[in-house]
């Protein structure tokens with residue numbers, strides 16, 4: 001596998017949230033979260049727990065009552081271009097211009113690095129090729145997004161996020177549509193990112209993948225009910241609790257796995 005661009009000066013992201021409302025409903029309640037450089041954090045919990053709103057708030061995409069800081073400086077006071085260089089986002093069911101080719105879509109990830117209306121540089125082209133090779137999407141780079149399968153499309157959108165070469169990578173259900181080998185590739189990509197000093201936060205429904213992260217953030221009813229390592233019995237207890245004791249958490253060949261009970 002091609003190694004990721006080496007990351008330096010990864011800023012510390014921190015959210016201190018008092019509440020977040022959608023419409024007239026408070027869907028998140030007081031919480032604090034701060035992914036560390038060199039850490040992969042997996043946010044898990046049942047449907048409707050508030051995982052997506054939390055991630056969107058951390059990416060500066062949803063307003064909330066509280067503070068969001070990068071290196072202890074208010075998110076809103078950072079120039080938008082610098083924010084976009086530091087933080088890459090992969091959302092759920094993202095729509096983008098479907099008639100763009102896969103290559104053009106991934107090149108959008110380089111916008112934060114390009115001067116206004118400037119053509120792509122050699123560094124931009126290299127970053128795009130690297131990201132597309134990493135996600136095995138390079139071979140169909142000239143195909144429009146509308147003519148790709150769900151998993152192929154997801155890999156292009158993942159490549160776009162990787163091409164930013166940001167220190168912070170936030171991904172909401174990144175494994176949607178990915179088959180098991182590509183899920184394993186995704187784990188390797190994330191591991192590579194954090195080995196370079198990056199911070200990765202992912203919302204995951206795949207508990208077996210989440211159990212390979214550095215820290216599980218377990219949510220229920222708009223709150224973080226536990227944060228801990230995958231091997232920690234307290235983490236297993238929290239997972240059992242939020243999933244109504246309908247899991248079996250076992251160790252198989254040195255790895256923790258969750259099975260439906």
Ligand SMILES: Nc1ncnc2c1ncn2[C@@H]1O[C@H](COP(=O)(O)OP(=O)(O)OP(=O)(O)O)[C@@H](O)[C@H]1O
Pocket residue numbers: 022023024025027045046047048049050051052053
């Ligand atoms: N537009 C909206 N207006 C009001 N409430 C909403 C809206 N969107 C979501 N909610 C509510 O916000 C809460 C959090 O929902 P959300 O789907 O974002 O959580 P989640 O943990 O990401 O769930 P899932 O695993 O189903 O993706 C739920 O109670 C949901 O009903």
